[in-house]
Amino acid sequence: MESEVGPLRSVLLHRPGAELKRLTPRNNDQLLFDSIPWVDRAQEEHDAFAEVLRGRGVEVLLLPELLRSALDDPRAHAAGVHAAVDDRRLGAELADVLRSHLSSVDSVALAEVLMAGMTFEELPAAEGASLVRKMNHPRDFAVDPLPNLLFTRDSSAWIADRVAISSLTMPARRRETAVLDLVYAYHPRFRQAARAYGAHSAPIEGGDVMLLAPGVVAIGVGERTSAAGAESLARSVFADNLAHTVLAVPIEQSRATMHLDTVCTMVNTDAVVMYPLARDSLVAYTLYTGDDGALRVDGPEPFLTAAAKAMDIDRLRVIDTGLDPVTAEREQWDDGNNTLAVAPGVVVGYERNVETNERLEAAGIEVLRIAGSELGSGRGGPRCMSCPVVRDSLR
């Protein structure tokens, strides 16, 4: 994986399931959804998204299936039980009850608990009284659900032939790291894959990681990825020779712009679609290794200038969506700028972003439209909902 736009061969998606049924008006904000999705329809929309990709010759890997087969390995099963049980929340006694219960269930049931969580009333019965059981509401979570697994972009990201497992910022998403770790460590397809970023210390989310060109990685720094995360990922990709230049791009710390890919995605080898209101303000720091082997940081300078230099092209084109500010803001919120390229000049986008899509087409970009009325309620578009695993090289 050396670019954002090379012909897509294999992609990791998550078909949403019971974890979405955990969302209620009381917990949706904390669980990072803006409304309560209609789950059956969300699944239909997701199936249609997967079909569009398959129709373009892309192999679609589904996270729930990968997780179940990874858990068939007894070591993965034990690690899965460990990842599900939070001693601090349950206390030692109840934690032991849950651990021994989960150790006895099959990989399908354990995968379900890891994804959809478990409430106190769903916990197995045990002898004796438990203050923790008594003082928690029966429908409180003993194991938190992970509704944002849908956004596979964020929890892991491939850079060249290596995978970086994210260290997610929001408490509602932190346990996703453990799920992806299990899949990459134990699924037969991935267990040989080398890791690009071992240190799980500083926050990095894949929605902020953009492969602008072979050897050039942009990393958004904002609500999710910290400067420390960007710097350690940069050091790590330099040490592994996966890139020669990293651009650290500050983005506004707000829900609308939680990741770099909410304001900008690549639609061709030399072109991006970008939220017009970000176009003139986006800057970048350029990171590279000096002749003495030490890290250098230049800038900041305008993002488009820094990117073109690093990519060694005359100009990084911005598709001029020319939208009025209100339409631009509405379509940005609905992930109009969050496209997934399946090949240079061919992208998947939400159909609802009528004007952005029209402008993209006027600029010669083919837009494969998908429905996202329910999928979009978690604030993520086609790029957020996909983790490319293999793309053909551009040369």
Ligand SMILES: NC(=[NH2+])NCCC[C@H](N)C(=O)O
């Ligand atoms: N790459 C992205 N833009 N991902 C969107 C993630 C949305 C998710 N609900 C969150 O708040 O984390």
